[in-house]
């Protein structure tokens with residue numbers, strides 16, 4: 483009965499979307515996927531979303547993204563959702579065979595996104611991040627070879643090499659010695675991805691990153707890779723093992739104790755809002771770069787913060803002390819001590835793109851969201 487209803491509803495939406503160009507979003511319930519789905523739907527595209535709420539399996543029910551997928555289905559008339567696993571090649575093939583001709587853009591966001599979780603189930607991690615990406619690339623080649631294919635990669639492709647930069651310990655954060663070329667603007671795409679410790683997650687994402695480049699260079703597909711710093715936004719279903727700012731803000735608002743994983747709380751991350759990232763996606767759709775182009779993308783010098791600075795900011799905003807401890811034994815293997823993205827390559831190729839969120843805007847929005855969630859729970 484339930485299946486019949488879903489199929490009938492799907493056909494109804496399919497009928498309505500029949501004449502539309504489509505954007506296919508994997509990980510559509512997640513932070514970036516949902517932002518992309520809403521944005522491109524507002525641009526007039528029909529959106530085909532794929533997400534099987536695997537995030538709840540990774541991190542538990544509080545990290546579930548099912549709420550967001552449901553919201554998309556309720557609020558976007560030309561949105562069609564598939565509760566499909568991206569490791570299910572046959573199911574993906576059916577989706578591509580049905581919609582491929584009209585797909586103009588693929589935004590591939592579905593992933594096992596955590597460093598630490600990958601070591602628990604290496605096969606699961608690799609099959610989603612690497613093999614799932616290969617399936618999507620190959621199906622794109624077969625069914626919609628003119629589409630732009632955006633891959634949300636990660637700065638973890640650089641493994642722990644950023645930790646070999648000459649770090650300088652300041653009172654509330656680490657910095658890079660000003661004499662180093664990466665100190666002023668951050669780490670650019672010339673950093674090696676080789677011969678360093680990545681974590682299993684870093685390796686599965688690197689494999690995918692290289693494959694996405696290769697489908698661009700070898701087959702000429704319009705592939706683009708964004709190597710993200712920390713991505714944040716109100717739709718982040720924060721979990722201890724992924725989405726550090728969202729999780730910190732949730733813990734602070736709910737007055738739950740928070741554990742900082744090592745480095746004296748002085749580790750630095752750059753943060754970009756999901757809306758600003760999606761504007762970058764829109765820019766490459768409008769004018770695709772050479773196939774297989776790679777861009778580092780994050781908050782850059784514009785928006786970065788250390789754990790201690792984030793805690794300071796929150797204490798001031800909330801007006802009470804946050805209950806936190808720093809556990810040096812929990813410092814994560816291969817974790818970055820200082821990472822700031824140099825986004826100048828993207829800015830030079832797309833000069834009209836710019837940030838609309840500061841770090842304060844992002845934190846403020848996350849606090850509002852966490853307070854709203856607390857009052858309804």
Ligand SMILES: NC(=O)c1ccc[n+]([C@@H]2O[C@H](COP(=O)([O-])OP(=O)(O)OC[C@H]3O[C@@H](n4cnc5c(N)ncnc54)[C@H](O)[C@@H]3O)[C@@H](O)[C@H]2O)c1
Pocket residue numbers: 508509510511512513514515532533534535536537538547566567568569590591592593594595610614634635636637709710711712713714718719725
């Ligand atoms: N959030 C960050 O800080 C960050 C930083 C760098 C790179 N990235 C990358 O950006 C992308 C998007 O990140 P996000 O923060 O939106 O992640 P997210 O976890 O919020 O969203 C990913 C979505 O993919 C879904 N998913 C996972 N495995 C799936 C599978 N096998 N089949 C179908 N759906 C599946 C999840 O249920 C989830 O809703 C990911 O590829 C991630 O690696 C994220």
